[in-house]
Amino acid sequence: MTENQHKINQLFSAVERLLKKQESISSDIELLRNEIQKVQDSEPKVETVQQQIPKEEVTTPPVSEPLKEEKVSTPTPVPTSSFEEQQITTSHKTETKRTIPPTKKPRTKNELEKFIGENLINKIGIAITVIGVALGTKYSIENDLVSPLTRIILGYLAGIGLLGFGIKLKKKYENYSAVLVSGAIAIMYFITFSAxxxxxxxxxxxxxxxxxIFTIFSVIAAINYNKQIIAHIGLVGAYAVPFLLNDGSGKVAVxxxxxxxxxxxILIISFKKYWKPLFYSSFGLTWVIFLAWFAAEYQQQEHFNLACIFLTTFFxxxxxTFLAYKLIKNEKFGIENIVLLLINSFIFYGLGYAILSGHETGKELLGVFTLCNAIIHFVVSVVIYRKKLADKNLFYLVAGLVLVFITITIPVQLDGNWVTLLWAAEAVLLFWIGRAQKITVYEKLSYIVMAIAFFSLVHDWFAAYNSYGYAYTKVPFTSIFNIHFLTSLLVIAAFGGIQYINSDKKYTPAFGKKNGLTKIISFLIPAALIFISYFAVRFEIVNYWDQLFNNSSVSLETDGDTFANQYSNYSLWNFKSIWTLNYSLLFFSILAFVNLKKIKNTSLTYISLGLLTLVILIFLISGLYELSELRETYLDKASSKYFVRGFFYIGIRYVSFMFLALAIFLSYQLIRQDSIKKKIHIPFEILFHITILWVLSSELIHWMDMGASEQSYKLGLSILWGVYALFLIGLGIWKKKQYLRIGAITLFGITLIKLFVYDIAHLNTISKTIVFVSLGVLLLIISFLYNKYKSTITNETTD
Incomplete structure (x- = not known):
């Protein structure tokens, strides 16, 4: 038997085994159908599951490869109580449940009537009763119907009677009884205050x-009844008493x-119950009343001690009250708890600061008062931490308040740069704790402190500028070795540390890695670091030259009199502008270099390229003008008798050109990166040629001016531009760059317009001849190049 015949026999055997399996499965399916039919007969109205089981289809499976021999066992018939039947029954029940969705039973008219009659009407009734008693009492007072003692006695009797009636009804009508008791308590407060x-x-x-006594009774009753309504009407409702019966006596202490x-x-109740509406109502009413009194009637001499005592008491x-229930029940706090705690703390601090700052002795204690706030929160945080009284987030929140008030203490007690340094250090600490320990509250607080430190540093810079460089001051200034630059360096180190932590991928940001705020923050932190690093040195340069300018002023005397005018070396301002531009070119070149070699961030690449382009344009527009001003000053011999005009007035231009060349080189390195879009190459190359032509034009004017050939400006520039246009044509043909050739033609057009509109009006015949001949020859050369390489240009355009 051949090998192929043997394989064919094996395949037929495999097919026979599969057919036997198919018959076995068909037998099992038939048994299951019979069971389903039985269930269907017993419950004819229920939808069956049979539709979900398709009839068997006997097909011969495709044979892809020889199958190995294996024994075929006949499957055992499935009994009616098999697992498969249980599955079908369960599925059947599930389908039945889904066909009958649960419906919400609507509230009937009887239930609504019950709610109004048993709950709403009694509350409205007790409120109207209390108001009626108040109005009746007020009417009796105004019309002197009964004596004051009789009014008070009748009031107490009404309150006691209502209280007794309410207590008697407690067993059968607890809700109604609670309303009566709360109203009685409010009346007791009302009458006692009046008496x-x-x-x-x-x-x-x-x-x-x-x-x-009434307060204690209200507390006991509220807890006993477990009804918040008693606390609301009996305690918070009592706030209205002083205002309903106010006679303008001004008894603030009462x-x-x-x-x-x-x-x-309410505090006592909070140890047993945490009734949020009660706490919120009391909290809001208390601070609103105190703030209104402080704004309208507070008098420093009369109310200082009173305001301090009760402000502290309420706080x-x-x-x-806030901590009591949280600590006892070990309950986690939410955003509303954070808001309440912060509002309570800052209202206390804000009012306390206002009270102390208006007092002669108190204003000397503002720093101590701020520090005491930090100590209070510190003690609470220590107790929570050591006793493990609550979840860690509550500890972190209270500890965060410690840091906040320590932060506020800094500007209150200190001045100047120390404030900025401490804020920067605190920002690093908060950010590190927030990221490393995964405490989002600390990280979010750190962003606020970062902003404060940043603006504080900017304020310090302008303060230093006003001291050293503005208003002709002569305050001694030492470059680099001064407190302002030292502060800047430490703040740079702080933001550098924050950026290092922020770039570490093992830490999770507070807002999540993919959140929009996280992306904004990840941009703002390095942006702030670059901004601070740049302006820290820039301000040193500006202050140095302004100091030199201020110190350069001299006074001239004639016939024993001193002229009112003072003469200063204004060239120093030109040097200030040039060195500021040189520093800018160097700084952003270094930034680009660091990004190329170390950071390798695409976004920073685009930012560096944009900043370098901006500084290069500013140098071309402003820097070259400042250099020309120094040249004019150097050539002006009249001013040399007052101030020394050294060779550096001329030589500084070549120092600046070196910085410019470095910036252009780094820009070129940036656009060569694979991450940079190719479309940027063309604008950069155009900018490069504009820069070269601009600098060459400046150099031509410079040396003509040095050689006293001012009349040749027009002739020289026109020829230079024409030669450069020819160079661009040749380069464009060689490199197959159409935009260079178009740029050259545009430049030549500008040169011709300049020639006919401006140049020839003031040129003599010889100069005109030189210009026309030169430009004519250049045009002929350009035309020759186009004709010689027209096939190359045509193929390039077609491609």
């Missing part, structure tokens, strides 16, 4: 004892003490 503040029937001590008692009651009460 003390308006009629002086009871002394202050007794009135406060009563209010403390009002603030009254508010303190109410807030203490401590709300601080402890």
């Amino acid at each position: 003390y503040n308006f009629y002086e029937l009871i002394p202050q001590t007794i009135a406060f004892v009563f209010m403390v 009002l603030l003490s009254y508010m303190s008692i109410i807030n203490i009651g 401590v009460i709300f601080y402890v």
